[in-house]
Amino acid sequence: MPIEAVKENPQWEGASQIQEAMAISGFSLRLVVWLILAAAGIKVLDMAFIELNARKVILPHFNVQLIPYHDPRVTSRNASLLSYQSPPRLIFTGDSRVKNGVNPEIIAQKLGVPAETFFNFGTGSQGLSFAREALVPHLAEIGLRPAYLVFGVTPDWLLNRESIRRLVDRYKNSWAYRMSHPNSSGGDRVETWLSFLLARHLALYRYRADLLNEEIIPALKCWFWGKCFVSLDSSRMRMREIKMRDGVQTRYGWSPQAWDGKTSGAFKSKARFDQSSSVDRENLIGLIHQVRQIGITPVFIRMPLHPSFWEAHKTAMPNIVAVLERVAKQEGADLIVPRGDYTNPELFVDGHHLSHRGAAYFSADIAPDLAPYLKQNASTITATRQP
Numbered sequence: 001m002p003i004e005a006v007k008e009n010p011q012w013e014g015a016s017q018i019q020e021a022m023a024i025s026g027f028s029l030r031l032v033v034w035l036i037l038a039a040a041g042i043k044v045l046d047m048a049f050i051e052l053n054a055r056k057v058i059l060p061h062f063n064v065q066l067i068p069y070h071d072p073r074v075t076s077r078n079a080s081l082l083s084y085q086s087p088p089r090l091i092f093t094g095d096s097r098v099k100n101g102v103n104p105e106i107i108a109q110k111l112g113v114p115a116e117t118f119f120n121f122g123t124g125s126q127g128l129s130f131a132r133e134a135l136v137p138h139l140a141e142i143g144l145r146p147a148y149l150v151f152g153v154t155p156d157w158l159l160n161r162e163s164i165r166r167l168v169d170r171y172k173n174s175w176a177y178r179m180s181h182p183n184s185s186g187g188d189r190v191e192t193w194l195s196f197l198l199a200r201h202l203a204l205y206r207y208r209a210d211l212l213n214e215e216i217i218p219a220l221k222c223w224f225w226g227k228c229f230v231s232l233d234s235s236r237m238r239m240r241e242i243k244m245r246d247g248v249q250t251r252y253g254w255s256p257q258a259w260d261g262k263t264s265g266a267f268k269s270k271a272r273f274d275q276s277s278s279v280d281r282e283n284l285i286g287l288i289h290q291v292r293q294i295g296i297t298p299v300f301i302r303m304p305l306h307p308s309f310w311e312a313h314k315t316a317m318p319n320i321v322a323v324l325e326r327v328a329k330q331e332g333a334d335l336i337v338p339r340g341d342y343t344n345p346e347l348f349v350d351g352h353h354l355s356h357r358g359a360a361y362f363s364a365d366i367a368p369d370l371a372p373y374l375k376q377n378a379s380t381i382t383a384t385r386q387p
Helices: 003-008 010-054 072-082 096-101 104-111 128-141 155-159 162-172 175-180 189-225 239-246 281-293 307-312 317-331 356-374
Strands: 090-094 118-120 148-153 229-232 235-238 297-302 334-336
Touching: 010 189, 072 118, 090 096, 090 128, 096 148, 096 356, 104 118, 104 356, 128 148, 128 162, 128 281, 148 155, 155 317, 162 175, 175 189, 189 239, 229 239, 235 239, 281 297, 281 317, 297 317, 317 334
Parallel strands: 090 118, 090 148, 148 297, 297 334
Antiparallel strands: 229 235
16 A cells, blocks of 8 residues: 555544554553652652751751741741640740740749740840730740730840841741731732642742751761860850750740850940940830730830940940939839849859859749739739839
8 A cells, every 4th residue: 555545544644643642642651650759759858857847857956847937946836836736924024034034934933823824925126116016926826815915125226226127037937827817928819829838848948948048058068177166254165056056945845055154144245235226215115015916915124244244335225224213213114123143154154144053043033023023903003123
């Protein structure tokens, strides 16, 4: 039969189409198989990543099973608060001095009440803008509003530098925030739906980026350049040991200071601020009003500082303290000033972060001043006092 006749034969054309269809079908089947195998491989890698983290082999200060905020300590502290069956009566917050310095269990023991009466939601580098734009709205949204929100006040917290503004931006760009505020990213419905669908894996990839930045790169620097230690005062620690220590946190939010027992305790760095630094008075007043508007009573506690810290900042400290006292009096907000003796450097690690011993001493020191706030009919209490 001539070739032209074969090409024009309908039966031959049908057979060719069937062969083409079978080839496409075979390719599609192989593609599906490869996609299934790839998905299974990713799942195995995710499970291995989670298991290594649970065993503290990688990222010991993280819990990669939690959708992350900007800071792993905020992530884990938030998870601890969400485990409460009812809101704690008092939540302490502030910067890292509060996170390291307020031990709810010791306060509870001194007052004879359950530890769940209190919670420490201190966050590293917290300032007034972070408290107003991140923490206070968050407490309102999750439905665990305390009767009292106790701010541990330090000079840095009142000054509210530009770095704190960047911290707020990092918080609002975190996966945990974006998942709880799906319209905040400005994406359309499809993008939002895909984000929710892929959130778990995307969060794990974010943690893998942390693994690269916080463990793999420092390890390479240690191997090739000998940069294996971080120094503070006259002491030094390996980065991994710092991460292990910094990841410790009780179920009530207290995180013991990582450098405990390794330094002189005195402040030996250059001054963190000077007389040109001014208190963000407007934001402080706004914070008091904001907290009251959502049904919470604000209380302020001046966090203790070692005399060496006061000496290094002696030109600025009197004005900062005076502004805080004037605003508290003007707004009718309680201000507690610890009466204990904080001259012993062993109570600190660097003159302004409390050691384990210092946290126990400070928590016991302020416990009697917190007793009135445990009364169900307590509203505002004049707790301002001088040491």
